[in-house]
Amino acid sequence: MDENKEREHTEEQQVIQEQIVPKKNKNWKRFGKGLVRAVIYGVVFGAVGGVTLVLTGNLLIEKLGLDNSLRQMVGIGTATQAPAPTGVPGHTTQPMPTGGAHTSDTPTPPGLTVTPSKTTPGVTVTIDGNDSESGKDTPVRDETVQGFLNMYSGIAQLSEELEKSLVRITAITEGVDWFEEAYETVGNATGLYVGDNGRDMLFLVNLDSIEGATKFNVTFANGETLPCSIFSYDTNYRLAVVSVRLSAVAHIDKELLPCSAKFALNEVEVGAPVMVLGNPNGHPGAMELGMITGTSQVVQVTDDEVSYFTTGITEYADGDGFVYNLSGEVIGIVSRSLNRGEQGVITAAAVYGMHGIIEAMLNNVPRMYCGLRMEAVDSVMGGKYKLPEGIYVTEVLTGSPAMYAGIKNGDIITTVGIVPVTDVRQFYEEISKVGTQSVRIIVSRDAKGERKEQTLYITPETRLH
Numbered sequence: 001m002d003e004n005k006e007r008e009h010t011e012e013q014q015v016i017q018e019q020i021v022p023k024k025n026k027n028w029k030r031f032g033k034g035l036v037r038a039v040i041y042g043v044v045f046g047a048v049g050g051v052t053l054v055l056t057g058n059l060l061i062e063k064l065g066l067d068n069s070l071r072q073m074v075g076i077g078t079a080t081q082a083p084a085p086t087g088v089p090g091h092t093t094q095p096m097p098t099g100g101a102h103t104s105d106t107p108t109p110p111g112l113t114v115t116p117s118k119t120t121p122g123v124t125v126t127i128d129g130n131d132s133e134s135g136k137d138t139p140v141r142d143e144t145v146q147g148f149l150n151m152y153s154g155i156a157q158l159s160e161e162l163e164k165s166l167v168r169i170t171a172i173t174e175g176v177d178w179f180e181e182a183y184e185t186v187g188n189a190t191g192l193y194v195g196d197n198g199r200d201m202l203f204l205v206n207l208d209s210i211e212g213a214t215k216f217n218v219t220f221a222n223g224e225t226l227p228c229s230i231f232s233y234d235t236n237y238r239l240a241v242v243s244v245r246l247s248a249v250a251h252i253d254k255e256l257l258p259c260s261a262k263f264a265l266n267e268v269e270v271g272a273p274v275m276v277l278g279n280p281n282g283h284p285g286a287m288e289l290g291m292i293t294g295t296s297q298v299v300q301v302t303d304d305e306v307s308y309f310t311t312g313i314t315e316y317a318d319g320d321g322f323v324y325n326l327s328g329e330v331i332g333i334v335s336r337s338l339n340r341g342e343q344g345v346i347t348a349a350a351v352y353g354m355h356g357i358i359e360a361m362l363n364n365v366p367r368m369y370c371g372l373r374m375e376a377v378d379s380v381m382g383g384k385y386k387l388p389e390g391i392y393v394t395e396v397l398t399g400s401p402a403m404y405a406g407i408k409n410g411d412i413i414t415t416v417g418i419v420p421v422t423d424v425r426q427f428y429e430e431i432s433k434v435g436t437q438s439v440r441i442i443v444s445r446d447a448k449g450e451r452k453e454q455t456l457y458i459t460p461e462t463r464l465h
Contacts, residue, residue: 171213190278193258200243264329278321366462371400390414405458
């Protein structure tokens with residue numbers, strides 16, 4: 001029985017296999033025939049389409065406006081903006097060149113201009129070589145751009161001449177570290193030669209760049225370095241004068257010695273072009289070109305105020321130098337401290353408001369000292385708070401002549417001697433005329449909501465630094 005069942009089971013498996021395998025082979029044959037038929041149809045239709053395109057291509061291009069001759073080459077060279085279509089005001093039709101490249105008779109559609117690569121309106125091209133048409137050297141120059149190049153060439157020549165009044169000052173700071181070992185720190189500053197006093201050559205320098213140093217050297221145009229010393233300085237105006245003995249430079253050719261700088265004592269104007277020489281960008285001997293962007297700026301110093309202006313030139317953290325106008329005159333001293341915290345652009349103390357201070361330093365004459373911080377009462381402040389015209393005292397320094405005279409914070413100084421004063425610079429000028437003599441000061445002081453005048457007497461002191 002078991003053998004019969006096993007034989008029947010085997011016969012059933014053979015029947016199932018015979019039924020499945022033929023159907024699978026039949027499906028693959030049908031798929032293969034369909035694929036071959038599709039390939040044949042594709043080849044036939046592709047061949048027919050290609051022949052048709054070749055025979056009718058020119059006709060289709062003409063009917064559909066697909067003429068390749070109207071396309072411009074795309075590149076990354078100088079871009080040319082197409083002029084306005086004919087009939088637009090201000091449009092000028094450029095004549096096509098003759099005798100050069102072949103020109104097509106196909107009309108150019110509005111808004112599209114095919115410009116020959118030989119000339120490009122508004123762009124200056126200078127070619128030192130043979131012209132393809134005439135065979136001669138014919139540089140093509142636009143007068144406007146050439147004038148621009150000439151201007152920069154003139155500025156470069158002017159800067160070279162002005163740099164002859166500049167020297168490099170090396171400031172050396174000596175010290176001892178925690179291990180009791182000596183060390184030196186070297187810094188650089190720009191010195192401006194302003195003249196000599198018959199004994200010394202005198203150079204003006206920004207005090208910020210050399211403060212704290214113990215030894216100084218000056219380097220001339222011929223590369224020779226000589227020791228120099230501090231002649232005078234003023235912490236109030238952040239300026240210093242260093243000196244070199246004339247006897248020490250007697251062996252140097254006069255043509256290699258610096259030339260005296262010229263100063264402009266008139267006020268500067270917004271928009272005026274300027275250049276900064278010295279070390280304006282971290283590179284000694286560099287030049288930066290820009291313009292004045294702001295002039296109505298003042299910063300208060302003790303007993304005085306300093307006018308400064310801003311430029312559009314990017315500030316360098318450790319930069320210094322001097323600002324010149326295009327007449328070759330010094331109009332400003334680059335300063336990082338004599339401003340109201342402007343950052344990012346170069347600011348400079350204006351020479352026209354400091355020429356008296358500079359001359360006093362060059363002659364080692366002390367300045368007058370009262371010990372006041374002040375600001376002018378303008379019409380807006382006076383009208384808003386009902387204050388009299390004069391100078392508002394913001395701070396009285398401890399131990400100063402102003403403190404001993406009885407001047408207080410909040411007082412408004414209206415008169416010095418017999419002269420009414422309306423701004424801080426005028427106050428300093430009047431005090432300087434008096435010298436160390438006692439002078440009457442009239443102040444307006446708040447007393448329980450009312451302002452009353454009081455008469456005080458102050459005796460200014462002299463200070464060298």
